[in-house]
Every structure is written in C-alpha cells, then in structure tokens.
Amino acid sequence: MKTFIVIFACFLLANAAYIKKTEEDSIRFNNECEQSLKIPKELRAKYDKDELPDDELTHKFIKCIALKFETWNEKDGYVPELLAAQFGQNKKASIEKCLTKRNPDWTTEKWAWNNWKCLSANGVPRV
Template sequence: MKYFIAFLSLIVVVLAYHDHSEHHADYVVKSKEDLAHARDHCVSKLTIADDLVEKYKKWEYPDDEKTHCYLKCIFEELGLYDDEKGFDVHKVHHQVAGDKVDHFDDLHKTIESCAKEGADSDDSCIRAYRGGICLINNNLTLVKQSFVSD
C-alpha cells in the first residue's frame, strides 16, 4: 500500500510539473523584427503621433490614453496579453528569460506581481499599461535584450 501511495505521489508531482512547464510550450520567443512589426501595426491602428512614436522608440511611455492602448496593442500582438486573462505570466517570462526559464525564480515572482498591476481597473488599456510599465521599470535591460537577437 505504501508503494502505491508513493507511486501515486510521484505521478502527481510529474503531472504537476508537466502542466506547469506546458504554459509556454506553444510560445515562440519574439525577435526584434516581431517587435518592429507590432510597433508599426499598433502605431497605424491607433494613429499614434510622431512625437509619441519617437518616445516609444526610446522605451519612454507617458501615462496617457494613447500610450495605454499602444502598450496593450503591443502586448497583444506579441501574444503576451489578452483582455480576458490579462498577462500570460509564463509567456512573458519565456520572452524575457529565453530558454533559461525557471518559473520558481525571483524574475517570475516579479512578473507575476507586475501582471497584477492595474487589475482593479475596468479599462484593459490601463491594466496592460500598468503591468507593462511595472515590467519595463523592473527589468528594462532584460526586456530590451529579449528583442536583440533575430
């Protein structure tokens, strides 16, 4: 009986790890070109003024309505955010960390915390903006580096 319980416990652990690791299995890390395409698409879709576009290229994101929706659009285009579920923490982590993803590390905890920013807002643009700004402010170097390679 105790062997059966031990075996059953092992299966539960393996299945839990498998389910946990599958969260980002279908996500392909986006390249610099993917980011450029998303930026172009969102600028066009939202009719973003040239002065704001220049700020965005410098990773500067003012706290205004256009920028809120721009960041939401970017995260949606990259497959990292959706109106119903918010940020996909595992995919964001995979994008930022690349193949070195450990969903139990401090980076993952930071991403989880940032994903909750703005959760009290009914406006999905504000939710995406607050979470994105938190992520960028806490991990700008990693975020930038995740889009360097092609």
C-alpha cells in the first residue's frame, strides 16, 4: 500500500509540474521551429492546411514542437500523462492507443511524426 501511495504521489507531482501551454505558446513554438529548421514557405503553406508530409524536415518540425510543449523526451517519446494534461483527460484513451515504442529503424523525429499522425487521426489536436 505504501508503494502505491508513493507512486501515486510521484504521478501527481509530475502532472502538477506541467504547465498547460496556450494558443499563443503554440503559435510561438510553431514560428520558432519554422525559423530554426528553415522551413520553406511552400512546406509551411502545407502545414497551415494541416498537411504534414512524411519527410525528414516535417519529422523534425513535429519533434521540435513536441519538445517545446514539453510533452516529448528522447527516451520515452511522447509522455502520455503530459499529453493528457495538455489536451484533456478525455483524450487519454486516444493518446494511449497511439503511443508506440520506437522502431529501431526510425530516427526519433520519424518516431515523433508517426505517433503524431495517429494522435491527429484520433482527435488529439496538433500541437
């Protein structure tokens, strides 16, 4: 029982430490990632229409934004509790359904993009 209480307390502390990001944060993160990765205007126009192609630059863009939202880490990928804290507990089933272990053939950027595609298709908004 004590172990459960300690684990539950750690879970609460981890979630309490997460600060939900705003729409303004999202816009700023998108712009920062676009600039740092030097996203071409043609590709950015696709992003603005929620068309995120399966290419290396887009993979990097998705991971960049996830890092800025603090919902991604290199070891575990997307952190389900933090995604749920950001997008709502009602999205938790969709989140858990979509998050996969890293395929050893993928870069971490491809891993982030693949998980994001599933999240997006299951009603979790693009970050």
